Amino acid sequence: MGAEDRPAVAAEGIVKRYGPTVALDGARLTVRAGEAHALVGRNGAGKSTLVSVLTGMERPDSGTVTFGAEPAPGWGDTAAWQRRVACVYQKSMTVPELTVAENLYLNRFRGERTIRWRALRAQARGLLAEYGVDVDPAARIKDLGVEQRQFVEIARALSFGARLIILDEPTARLDAGGIDRLFGKLRALRAQGVAFLFISHHLQEVYELCDTVTVFRDARHVLTAPVTGLAKNELVAAMTGEEPGAARVVRGSARTPGEPVLRTEGLALEGQFAPLDLTVRAGEVVGLAGATASGNTAIGEALAGLRAPGGGRITVRGRPVRTGSVPHAIDAGIGYVPEDRHREGLIPGRSVAENATLTVADQLGPMGTVLPARTREFAGRMIASLDIKTTGPGQPVSGLSGGNQQKVVIARALAREPAVLVAVRPTNGVDVKSKDALLGVVRQVADGGSGALIVSDELDDLRVCDRVLAVFHGRVIAEFGSGWSDRELVAAMEGVGDGPAGAGTGPARGATGAAPVRKRVGTAEATNQSDGTEGTAP
Numbered sequence: 001m002g003a004e005d006r007p008a009v010a011a012e013g014i015v016k017r018y019g020p021t022v023a024l025d026g027a028r029l030t031v032r033a034g035e036a037h038a039l040v041g042r043n044g045a046g047k048s049t050l051v052s053v054l055t056g057m058e059r060p061d062s063g064t065v066t067f068g069a070e071p072a073p074g075w076g077d078t079a080a081w082q083r084r085v086a087c088v089y090q091k092s093m094t095v096p097e098l099t100v101a102e103n104l105y106l107n108r109f110r111g112e113r114t115i116r117w118r119a120l121r122a123q124a125r126g127l128l129a130e131y132g133v134d135v136d137p138a139a140r141i142k143d144l145g146v147e148q149r150q151f152v153e154i155a156r157a158l159s160f161g162a163r164l165i166i167l168d169e170p171t172a173r174l175d176a177g178g179i180d181r182l183f184g185k186l187r188a189l190r191a192q193g194v195a196f197l198f199i200s201h202h203l204q205e206v207y208e209l210c211d212t213v214t215v216f217r218d219a220r221h222v223l224t225a226p227v228t229g230l231a232k233n234e235l236v237a238a239m240t241g242e243e244p245g246a247a248r249v250v251r252g253s254a255r256t257p258g259e260p261v262l263r264t265e266g267l268a269l270e271g272q273f274a275p276l277d278l279t280v281r282a283g284e285v286v287g288l289a290g291a292t293a294s295g296n297t298a299i300g301e302a303l304a305g306l307r308a309p310g311g312g313r314i315t316v317r318g319r320p321v322r323t324g325s326v327p328h329a330i331d332a333g334i335g336y337v338p339e340d341r342h343r344e345g346l347i348p349g350r351s352v353a354e355n356a357t358l359t360v361a362d363q364l365g366p367m368g369t370v371l372p373a374r375t376r377e378f379a380g381r382m383i384a385s386l387d388i389k390t391t392g393p394g395q396p397v398s399g400l401s402g403g404n405q406q407k408v409v410i411a412r413a414l415a416r417e418p419a420v421l422v423a424v425r426p427t428n429g430v431d432v433k434s435k436d437a438l439l440g441v442v443r444q445v446a447d448g449g450s451g452a453l454i455v456s457d458e459l460d461d462l463r464v465c466d467r468v469l470a471v472f473h474g475r476v477i478a479e480f481g482s483g484w485s486d487r488e489l490v491a492a493m494e495g496v497g498d499g500p501a502g503a504g505t506g507p508a509r510g511a512t513g514a515a516p517v518r519k520r521v522g523t524a525e526a527t528n529q530s531d532g533t534e535g536t537a538p
Contacts, residue, residue, distance in 0.1 A: 006069045008033045008164040008195035009054060009085065014063035016049050023049040024060070025219040031164065031195050031212075033068075036186065038198045038206040038227070041216035042239055042490070043457060047199055050216070051166055054197075056081035067164070086157030087166040090293065092149045096142035100124060100135055104156050131155045132188060147178040151185065158194065165189075166197045169293055171205060183209050201291030201457075202473075203235060203494040215239055232496040233487065240486040257466070258282030260318075261451040262303070262334070262420040267312030272298035273474040275312060280420055280451040285442060287462040288455045289493050290471035297339065299471070300424045300455040304336035305329035316419050330359055335418030337409055339425045345409040346397050353379035353393035356411040382411040386441060403434025410441055420451040427461055439464045457493065459486055 008031045016024040024046045031037040041047050052058035054065060056073065065072040073080030094103045101117075101124035124137035133151040141149060150170060157165055167186075171179045186196055186209065198210055206213055207227055215223040215238040223238040262280040267273075273295035280286045290296035301307045303314060308324025315321060322328040329336070338344035346355055356379045379393040388407045390400060397408055406426065413421060423442060427435040443464050446452045454461055462468050470478040470492035478492040 006033065007031060007066075008035070009065065009067050009197075010069075011050065011054065011065045012063055014050065014053055014065070015061045016053065016058060017061055022219050024053070024063075026063075026221070027216065027219070028221050029054075029197075029214055030224075031197055033163065033195055034190050034193045035212060036190060036196045036198055036210040038200065038210040038213040039216065040200065040203065040206065040213060040235070040239060041222075042459075044218075045216040045239075046219040047216055049219075051087055051168065051197075051199070054166065055085055055087050082157075083161040085164045085166065086153075086160065086162045087168060088150055088153045088157065088170060090169040092141075092146075092153065094141045094149055094153060096140070098141060099137065100128075100139050100141060100144070100152055101137040103141055103152060104128075104137075104159065127159055128152075128155055131158055132185065145178075147181060150182065154185075154189075158189075163193060164195045164197065166199070168199045169201065170198070171200065171202065179205070201293070201494055203232065203491075203496045206235075207232070207496075217241055232491065236487050236491045236494065236496070240490050242486040257284040258449070261316060262453065263315045264303070265313050265315075267299075267302065267309050267314060269298055269302055269307060269309045272307075273302075273471070276476065278469075278476075280453050282449050282451055283446050284467070285446045285452040285454060285465045287465035287468035288453060288471055289457060289462055289468050289489060290455075291457050291493055294457075294471045294493070295474035296455050296457075296471040297424055298474075300336075300422050300453070303329070303334060303422050303453070304338075305334075306336075330416060330418075333416075333419035335413035335416065335421045337406075337413050337421065337423035337426050339428060341406055341409050341428075345412075346405060348396070348398040350397060351394050352383065352388065352390050352397050352400070352408055355397045355408050356382050356393075357415060358412050360415045378415075379411075382415065386411055387437070401434070403430040403437065406430055406434070406438055407441070410438065414445065418450060420453060421445050422453045422455070424455040425458065425461065426454065426456070427458060435460060459489065462489070 010030045012028050014024045014027040015022070027046055027050055029037075029039065029050065039047055039050070049058065053060050056075070056078070059075050067084040073084065095106065098106070099121075101121045104124050104127060105120060121137045128135055128137065131151075131154070133148075133155050135144065135148050135152060141152070144152070154165060170182060190196065198206065200206060210227050213223075213225060213227050213230065213235065214221065215235070217239060218241075223235075258281055260279050261282050262278070264276055264278040266275040266277065268275040276299065278286075278299075288296040288299060298307060302309045302323065305324060305326035305328060312323075313320060314323060316332045316334060319332065321332040321334070342348070347358075353375050357375050360378065376393045382388070383390060383393065386407045388400075388411065389404050397405060400408065410421075410423070410426070413423075421442065426442065427438050430438065439461065442452050442454060454465060456462060466482070468480045468484060468489060469476045470480070470489060472493065472495045477495075480489060480492075
């Protein structure tokens with residue numbers, strides 16, 4: 001086999017365990033030199049773990065990795081790994097305060113007493129020009145756009161000698177023009193023999209850019225096939241394990257929804273989501289389904305006051321809400337469960353009672369005081385109603401299991417008896433039993449006369465919903481009533497939907513660059529507007 005015929009990377013029989021969890025179970029992947037190879041799969045499929053193995057960040061329990069038919073470098077030999085492979089992550093790994101040139105040559109001058117800055121910038125300019133990157137070496141990274149930062153990271157990786165670049169959701173924060181320019185750059189580099197492993201939730205982009213696609217599901221390799229000739233419904237079926245036409249029962253409510261408790265009109269945030277008209281009614285659980293970078297999380301954060309939208313309005317039970325203000329969102333009746341309970345949801349050093357009552361401190365004593373006895377009493381009621389497993393209100397929240405910590409976060413959100421609960425990936429990082437309990441709480445909120453909005457890409461989260469809206473590149477492109485199938489919903493979330501109504505969603509790049517789509521599935525209908533117009537799928 002000639003050098004040009006050797007694979008850029010080949011992984012065989014990779015097994016990786018984290019305690020009782022099997023993250024990779026005999027996984028395999030081969031990427032040829034000069035190839036654009038897609039790796040796709042639902043959350044938890046094993047993609048991120050494989051990337052960690054391929055980049056030397058994790059040591060597999062068993063299996064082999066070779067680059068160009070040579071064994072992978074030894075564990076901990078960072079320089080040797082950098083000469084073979086690099087990963088450009090969705091979140092930039094550059095240092096914002098340093099210049100382009102400094103980032104390109106970071107950690108390459110160890111042991112040298114002086115650095116000739118003019119020569120360094122000239123060297124950086126030549127390196128960037130070699131790979132067609134038009135960026136000023138003296139510019140600070142923080143002043144560059146997302147697209148330019150990605151090009152700098154790719155150039156840095158190639159400068160070490162790596163001929164395999166892993167791109168983790170590279171288009172997540174790019175507009176339509178940026179995506180086209182990125183794809184053009186990747187095609188040019190492929191002509192030089194550089195191979196790319198492309199990880200994306202946007203399957204339409206897989207068809208636009210890649211030669212081959214590999215599917216992982218439940219930590220295992222499921223499929224490797226040429227993109228040409230692979231039908232989109234077959235690709236989605238491989239990801240979900242569900243054949244076309246197989247419906248799953250959604251655990252929605254049989255009750256007729258009441259009056260609107262939450263409504264948005266033309267709500268928009270530049271670069272995140274397009275003008276959105278959304279209604280959640282009393283007694284209803286609505287899902288916003290979308291991949292991590294779809295814009296659905298930004299919608300949830302805007303509703304909670306964490307982001308200030310550029311336009312539109314929010315009303316709760318008919319009363320306007322001041323946007324961009326968390327206190328006003330809480331006072332208006334919006335309860336919020338953030339995605340990351342550790343970073344945004346809890347104060348680890350504080351007790352269960354203190355965490356659960358953060359939003360009702362004004363109700364725990366006269367004239368702004370907080371009475372410990374009243375705090376414990378209030379928290380005790382929340383512990384009982386949500387069945388939080390704890391030794392008592394005074395137990396540090398850090399001592400609870402993940403599921404019970406999440407219940408404390410929900411308790412805080414419900415403490416003021418909100419009109420609507422907005423929960424972002426509410427079962428993230430908890431076990432199956434805890435998931436059922438948490439989703440049961442959300443269902444109870446709606447059954448009690450409030451409304452609930454679940455923002456998630458986890459299908460199990462969405463089964464509790466009465467309606468599910470699929471969000472892709474900042475737009476609602478489909479709405480599903482009860483009886484949706486995994487395949488239909490995943491296809492819509494990935495931007496390749498062709499559900500039973502025959503309304504193809506097609507690619508919808510950027511938060512402002514695609515025509516709105518209406519799609520009927522079952523008895524539901526969804527509309528996402530831009531500039532006052534609507535699009536209706538045939």
